[in-house]
Amino acid sequence: MHVTVRLFARLRELAGVSELRQELPDGASAKTAWESLVRTWPALAEYEPAISCAVNEEYARFTTPLKHGDEVAFLPPVSGG
Amino acid sequence: MATAPSAISGVYTRTRTVSRRFAVTTDPLDAAAVAASVVTPECGAVTTFIGLVRDHNAGRRVLWLDYEAYEPLARSTFERIGAEAATRWPSAQLAIHHRVGRLEIGEASVVIAAASPHRADAFAACRYAIERVKQIAPVWKHEHFEGGDVWIEGATANPDDEAAQQLAFRRCT
Numbered sequence: 001m002h003v004t005v006r007l008f009a010r011l012r013e014l015a016g017v018s019e020l021r022q023e024l025p026d027g028a029s030a031k032t033a034w035e036s037l038v039r040t041w042p043a044l045a046e047y048e049p050a051i052s053c054a055v056n057e058e059y060a061r062f063t064t065p066l067k068h069g070d071e072v073a074f075l076p077p078v079s080g081g
Numbered sequence: 082m083a084t085a086p087s088a089i090s091g092v093y094t095r096t097r098t099v100s101r102r103f104a105v106t107t108d109p110l111d112a113a114a115v116a117a118s119v120v121t122p123e124c125g126a127v128t129t130f131i132g133l134v135r136d137h138n139a140g141r142r143v144l145w146l147d148y149e150a151y152e153p154l155a156r157s158t159f160e161r162i163g164a165e166a167a168t169r170w171p172s173a174q175l176a177i178h179h180r181v182g183r184l185e186i187g188e189a190s191v192v193i194a195a196a197s198p199h200r201a202d203a204f205a206a207c208r209y210a211i212e213r214v215k216q217i218a219p220v221w222k223h224e225h226f227e228g229g230d231v232w233i234e235g236a237t238a239n240p241d242d243e244a245a246q247q248l249a250f251r252r253c254t
Contacts, residue, residue: 008221009221009223009234010221010234013232050237051237052239054154054219057153057157058157059240073154073219075151075238076221076234077237078215078216078217078220078221078234078235078236079215079233079234080148080150080155080191080214080215080220080222081190081214081215081218
């Protein structure tokens with residue numbers, strides 16, 4: 001299946017892309033998608049303890065199963081306000 | 082952003098759509114318009130919080146900030162914060178507008194307004210909202226300072242972290 005991955009702030013800069021299409025095995029979770037990203041861009045690994053994720057524009061757990069066409073976003077620690 | 086209805090000066094409106102109360106925009110923020118969006122005839126108080134870009138941070142001379150947001154999630158998170166506040170202060174109505182893009186020193190990055198029949202609830206809900214924005218809104222500031230730039234990274238966003246929410250409540254009382 002294919003999902004769209006979105007990256008923000010420093011994650012986006014480390015990867016050099018804000019959005020990409022990712023092919024994942026059936027049964028993949030948000031964590032699977034993250035691990036695939038880290039294999040491509042090892043510099044992202046330092047963020048693993050601190051990131052949040054969202055699936056289809058809602059906050060989600062890393063165990064959330066993904067389905068074809070989902071949008072999964074990875075968010076570094078926030079600093080709004 | 083909506084143009085300013087003049088609720089503050091006496092023309093009230095009961096039209097308070099969610100989209101107008103919770104917004105992410107590249108446009109300059111208008112605190113009076115945000116305040117007007119939550120005021121109704123039963124309100125005796127409206128408080129506004131305006132977050133500003135300041136010229137220093139952590140010993141650095143700040144030149145400007147670039148704000149980035151995951152916009153649809155930011156808007157729905159603002160709505161969530163409004164709903165959270167309503168559980169504690171049912172009479173208070175909140176609006177949260179956050180600006181994104183390049184902001185110069187002195188410009189407003191966020192405007193929060195809380196209106197209520199009585200001032201205590203308006204103050205408390207407004208304070209709660211900015212604490213929660215800082216905890217869970219998917220917004221990031223990229224600080225450009227003399228000699229470099231850095232992404233500011235605060236809290237790991239987790240709306241279900243009850244300890245963080247309780248901390249935000251405690252800061253309002």
